[in-house]
Amino acid sequence: MGGSRSLPKRVLLSIVLMGFAGQVAWAVENQYFNVFLYNAVIPDPMYISHMVALSAIVATATSILVGAYSDARTTRWGKRKPYLLFGYPVWGVVTALFPTAALLRPAVLAAWFAIVWDCIMTFFGSTAYDANFNAYVVDATTVENRGFAMGIVSLLGYVSLLLIYGFAGFFIEAYGYFAFFYLVGAVVSVLGTLGALLAVEPQRRAESGVGVLSRIKESFSAEFVKKHKDVFLILLASGIQGMGYQVYFPYILLYIQHYLGFPLHIASLVVFVAILSGIIAAIPAGVLVDRLGRRTVALMALPLNCAAVYALSLVKGLPDAVALGIMWVSFSSVLGVAMGAWLRDLYPEEKRGEFSGYTILFNVAFTMVPGPLIGSWLIHAFGERRLINGEEAVIPAPVIFQVGAAIALFSLLPMLKVKETLEKRKVERESASQAAQRLN
Known part of the structure; x- marks a missing residue:
């Protein structure tokens, strides 16, 4: 264009x-x-x-x-x-x-x-x-x-x-x-x-003769995975974090409404305020990630985020819910910015579009399938039984936040194996700039 x-x-x-x-x-x-x-x-x-x-x-x-x-x-x-x-x-x-x-x-x-x-x-x-x-x-x-x-x-x-x-x-x-x-x-x-x-x-481009299945097969060959192992490690870390998130998130409004006892509009407002804090946190997070590095910020934000999620299980009233909700989404926002930048730094240049698809695979299928199932099992095992609209209901229990936080914390293992990418990208840009100047 x-x-x-x-x-x-x-x-x-x-x-x-x-x-x-x-x-x-x-x-x-x-x-x-x-x-x-x-x-x-x-x-x-x-x-x-x-x-x-x-x-x-x-x-x-x-x-x-x-x-x-x-x-x-x-x-x-x-x-x-x-x-x-x-x-x-x-x-x-x-x-x-x-x-x-x-x-x-x-x-x-x-x-x-x-x-x-x-x-x-x-x-x-x-x-x-x-x-x-x-x-x-x-x-x-x-x-x-x-x-x-x-x-x-x-x-x-x-x-x-x-x-x-x-x-x-x-x-x-x-x-x-x-x-x-x-x-x-x-x-x-x-x-x-x-x-x-x-x-x-835009103007139609010539269609590639390379088959989709051939490209996917190449991406998962032993040689390619070994060469680009860091991107797969961060995809794995992102997937683990997402799995922990999905243990509790599908049930969070139900938890606030039925376990804490707030009306649906109040439950929605609690999440509304939390999301607003995430927007505010995302602005300085981007600057922080570019200055301190993706790895540094991610490794700091993850345990803080997990602590905030765990603390949600201790909520007793509306002020607690609002305050801890703000902490949860704010740290989630910072972590998301850091992980997103880190991952995109590691995308193979010739396969950026393809690896965007793999990000969906790791962040959707690998998280939204097991995560809610774990949450459902926990609710059935530890949740309180009540009557809702004349039917027996199982109320989401605080344990979903505790287990979700614990699962997400395991993402530290693959994250610690991957080096910082910020300085590497800066060096690459400087080298490219110097090469361009020499050509001129």
């Missing part, structure tokens, strides 16, 4: 519209699908763990396969645009229809209908967003303006989280789940489709 540092307005608007629509949909799917399944269908966390795990598998498989297919095929309408125009409106419709599961009986049938429906929603969401919107952002930007574009996408993620957590609880209590999901579905369909229509794809 040229070498300009600024993005064309139409491209920027398309990124904002599709990015916001997608982030809203994922924010709702990641938390309020779980809340709806528990509160309106069946109060058993086992079904939440099944839903999270199966949708994670669908998301990973879809993003890899559909992404590879769109890489290899160019239609007369473009490479990404057909998938965007198809995916976003259907994604919104499927999201809007999710609460129809509550109309079915018995509750077990309704629960499995919701799980399957979430997987269908995830397929269209991953087709539109994970596989093609993310690729479109890279296609439509250059080295000069890609950082700005990715900053916009990241900001949209935080804005959508703040909006959902600050608004959803009040809206659901006032108008119910059906109206909430109808509204979310409409936002996703309308804004996503508008963004897709505005999308401007």
